[in-house]
Amino acid sequence: MLKDTLKxxxxxxxxxxxxxxxxxxNKNFNVNFLAQGEYNINFTVDDGNSKYVFRVNTGSQLELxxxxxxxxxxxKALEISDVTPKVYFVDSSKMFLEYGVLIMEFLEGRPxxxxxxxxxxxxxxxxxxSIDLENINHEFIMEDNICSDRITEGKRLLKDYLKSPMVHKKLKNFFYKFLEWAEKNKDRERYFTKNKWHVINNTEVNSHNFIIxxxxSYLIDWEKPVVSDPCQDITQFLAPTTTLWKANYVLTKEEIEDFYKAYINNLKNGNKDIKERVHLYNPYLYLRALSWCAYAWLEYQKPNKDIKNMDTYRKIEEYLNIDFLEKLMKEYI
Known part of the structure; x- marks a missing residue:
């Protein structure tokens, strides 16, 4: 397996x-496998006194x-927040390991x-x-048109899935209807244009990307951050497609209200109707999550895929069950 070769x-x-x-x-350090995602494999480098995460990148969701x-x-830009890992080394040459390399702080804690x-x-x-974007040197990818961007992304992710003979007709029809609904309702985007609020979004805020x-406590795995409306992260964090992913948990209305109160209290510049933003963006978050599952399912059918995580695959199949899809989207389509 790739992780054994890399180790x-x-x-x-x-x-x-x-x-x-x-x-x-010291030169007697040890290298051990830590965890892997769909596009990265992580190891620890540890000599008993110092410990780091050695991250190997195998692909790009952002197509970079x-x-x-x-x-x-x-x-580097996020270090000012004190809630993200510090980074110490990067190598994008791909000359020795054939993959991009990042070395960062190892953080103690649990999901x-x-x-x-x-x-x-x-x-x-x-x-x-609350980070002031005026003081940030890094040029983050900017997303102003979050509904249109999700439609474009969804079409890209679903392109091969909708053509594949391996996919059931009911699933194809569901995604065709979903894309049609998204196109008809993308004027929701006007709210975000008229009421602009830009922050740094992680865009992958499942429970295992937090270290408590x-x-x-920290938020890790900054593989594909963007500058955009904060509803991107908040909607994803609260959505059942996220809470069920690693934890098999669905938040209650009371828990969601408590989260909103705490979040608003921790914003330096105050709330700008985060609940309304989440309400408008929610179906477009589902489009992103479900179309990625469709894309990933098809990738898992390839025998030469670099990383195969069977827990992820089982969850993808669960989400692509037509009953699950129709129940999730019954308010919209």
Missing amino acids: CKIKDYIFEKELYFDLKL NNQIGYEYNAL LEYNKDLKKSAEIFGKIH GDKN
Whole structure:
């Protein structure tokens, strides 16, 4: 497997680059597998005193030529928030490992638990969404047209899925109807144009991308951040497509209200109708989540896919069940 091949090469890479000097590692450090997503594999580098995350990037959801450089620069810009990992090294040359490399801070803690940690997550969002963009050097991807962008993204992700003979006709019809609804209702976007509110969004805010520590808590995995309306992150965070993903949890109305109160209290510049923004954006968030599942399902059918996470695959199949889809979208289509 790729993770085993990489584990063997990482120690040689660190010696080749003499990174142990800059990282203050003794030469008897260990490399161990930590976790993997769809486009990244993470390892720990640990000598007993110092510990880092060694992140290997295998692809780009944003279709960027320098995906790992974009993530590194984003994390540098976000350090001011004190709720994201510090980064120490990046290599986008792909010469030694054939993949982009990032070395960052290892953070102690556990994944977020929705029934315990909503106030902590609200504080994290509040700090990130309060960063003054005028003081940011990194050029983040900008998304002004969040409904139109989701339609464009959905069509791109669904292109091959809707043509595939492996996909059931009922599923194809569902997505055709969904795209048609999204096109007819994209004038919702005017609200965001008239009431502009731009912040840095993570865009992947599932429970396992939070590290909850005894003293401090963090939001990690900044693979595809954008500057856009904060409803991108808040809608995704609260949506059942997210809470069910890793935790099999659905938030109650009371929990959602408590989260909103805490989030608003942690915004430096105050609330600008976040609930209305979430209400308008919600179906477009579903379009993003479900069309990505369709795209990923098709990718998993390929025998040469670099990373295969079977827990992810099972959840994708659960979401692509026609009963689940129709229940989720019954308010809209």
